[in-house]
Ligand SMILES: [Zn+2]
């Protein structure tokens with residue numbers, strides 16, 4: 501019925517089984533193979549069998565409600581989002597809510613479930629590269645890159661911000677920098693290409 | 705909302721900047737959230753307390769390696785200084801403005817090489833930390849000091865223990881009626 505717990509713990513360094521030696525895992529001083537100092541802190545779940553394997557065994561009896569996705573499996577709970585009946589395998593527990601795989605996927609896509617979000621783009625870092633890389637690499641492009649930076653700031657102002665640093669403040673500061681850069685670089689362009697030329701023509 | 709303003713999250717004093725980016729560690733009600741900022745994205749890894757099977761901490765040679773590197777550089781600088789300084793300070797020990805400049809430059813060199821050596825030594829042994837669940841073993845980023853690993857275990861341990869005790873109790877309670885239903889004949 502249940503899959504027994506997997507009790508082997510590979511050494512992160514040499515991949516030998518840390519549980520393979522004579523010493524109890526929780527009292528291990530070092531890897532028995534590569535002899536590097538190692539500590540393993542075990543929690544009760546280490547000894548638990550695969551819970552899903554146990555629960556999925558429950559087979560439907562005649563007349564019982566069945567899973568929407570698995571007609572031969574007994575319904576366990578309804579999905580909290582769409583109400584479809586779910587078996588133990590399809591019941592995905594997200595912060596105490598029961599969701600079916602499909603609702604979980606749409607929820608993750610629309611970022612309505614912050615618990616499921618895996619990644620956010622750091623637009624503030626992209627903008628800072630747009631602003632500061634050309635200063636070193638190719639400053640003649642500054643009028644263009646600062647304009648692109650401004651467009652990106654406006655376009656991504658409401659994008660999901662960083663969870664660890666204040667994206668709004670950095671984007672605000674970068675907007676000011678971009679405006680200065682644009683003004684300054686356009687003025688420099690004018691000085692270099694148009695300025696001296698007009699100056700000489702007026703002198704002559 | 706930023707995590708540091710969110711009452712549901714508490715920041716752990718582990719992680720920080722690394723060669724490839726930064727990582728911060730946050731405790732929520734039922735999971736550990738690791739936020740990794742690498743180039744243009746921010747990645748979130750969640751380790752639910754009820755799923756954690758083990759923390760594996762293993763010593764590495766990084767501290768020794770850095771110390772050997774800085775130590776050798778310091779030694780070389782010292783030898784060069786001993787050879788050059790008597791010649792540079794012509795009129796005996798500091799006798800003019802130039803001499804103070806020479807001493808200043810050498811002090812800066814010793815500081816740049818010696819300070820990392822000192823900090824690296826004081827921060828204690830280096831290590832790697834892996835978190836194991838039933839389905840994967842994940843290395844924790846920018847968590848490379850033994851002392852920090854111990855801090856993580858101290859903070860995480862009791863939360864994981866209590867979450868798993870509650871989860872074990874719940875599964876015993878829920879499995880009883882289910883077993884009774886499968887065992888009972890229909891009708
Ligand atoms: Zn090993």
Ligand SMILES: [Zn+2]
Pocket residue numbers: 579580581582583584599600601602603604
């Ligand atoms: Zn659903």
Ligand SMILES: [Zn+2]
Pocket residue numbers: 567568569570573586587588589590591
């Ligand atoms: Zn199902």
